[in-house]
Amino acid sequence: MSSHPSAVVADGLVKRFGDRRVVDGVDLVVPRGAIYGVLGPNGAGKTTTLRMLLGIIEPDEGERILLGARHPRDAGDRVGYLPEERGLYPAMKAREAIAFMGALRGLDWATGRARAAEMLEAAGLGHAADEKIRKLSKGMAQLVQLLGSVVHRPDLIVLDEPFSGLDPVNQERLEALILAERDRGATILFSTHVMAHAQRLCDRLAVIAGGRRRFEGTVDEARGLLPPQVRYVPHHADTALAGLLPADAARDGDGWRFQLPAEGIEGLLTRLIAAGYGIAGLAIERPGLHEAFVRIVGEAAAAATPAPATERAA
Structure with a gap:
């Protein structure tokens, strides 16, 4: 089973709570060694999907394969999991907390403590190794819990809303850690409703809304669902x-914004120059992942999802 080409496979997962289908036939295929995002608005079914994949709860319908195992718990020691609900023993020191979490996955105590010290130093938290959890900031404690989730060097790392509550500095530290784990050879599967992190990190992603998968593919494929925008x-x-200007042109500060015409921009610019308006500024921008997300799940579902000003990229 370990030779299965994908790290995670979900086939038609369904979960009901009462009369409500929280997850309604979700399919996922997560390639080995990839960073894979499960995106969706709050209440979309992301957490329930991850918990079914890990065997924390059982699906009402459908099948899962986790690192080649049809029973997820058979692969438990090869998985690192950061749940949405954080929790560490407040009286433990940071290094011991990481070693303890490793011990729960079969790592010996001495190796866990040594790795914990190295990982804390690499994450810029070496000074906190002997601090008790209760004395750490919320963001630092969250990073300590994440380090504890990966100290046993798992093949699959599952992170549920890992960026929630982190300040920008710790968000950068977390992104660096995710990339380092991917470079080590691990597969990372994480859920989020913040598009900026997914746009920067993901090799592939799935969008879930209303318990159903609405999209699966690369970031570029998602962004390609919308035409480029022109700012003139x-x-x-x-x-x-x-x-x-094109019929969809709308004022945007001191200029206008509209979709790139199907025939290109050259003819329009020629007409504008000939009419004497000239070009003081011109940019052709690819839509960001947030805009694609809005298109996929609909305006209402995405209304609560913030779009960082830095998300657009040429």
Whole structure:
């Protein structure tokens, strides 16, 4: 079973709570060695899906294969899991807390303590190795719990909303740790409703909304669902300018924004220059993952999902 080409496979997972289908026939295939994001608005069914994959709860329908095992708990010692509900023993020191979590996965205590010290140093938290958890900031304690989830060097790392509650510095530390674990050869599966992290990190992603998978593919494939946007700023403007622009053009500060015409931008620019408006600014921007997410799940479901100003990339 360990030779299975994918780290995680979900086939038609269904979970009901009462009369409600929280997960409604979700399929996933997570390649080995990939960073794979499960995206969706709050209440989409992401956490329930991850818990079924890990064998924490059983599906009402469907099958799972986890690291080649059809019974997820058979692969338990090869998995690192950071649940959405965080929790560490507050009286434990950071290094001991990490070693303890490793011991729960079969790692001997001495190796766990040694690795914990190395990992804390690499994460910029070496000074906190002998601090009790209760004295750490929320973000630092969360990173300690994450280190404890991976100290046994698992083949699969599952993170449920790992960026929730972290300040920007600790978000950067977490992103660096995820990339380092991927480079080590681990597969990372994480859920989030914040598109910026997924756009930067994911090799592939799935979008879940209303308990169903609405999209699966790469970040570029998701962004490709929408046409590029043009932002045009003239040297001067008057009431006649709008008549030369595409029908979907809308004011955007000192300029206009519209979809890139199917025939390209050259003809439009020629007409604008000939009419004397000139070009003070011009940018063609690919839609960000947030915009694609809105298109996939619908405006209402995405209304509560913030779009960072830095998310768009050319």
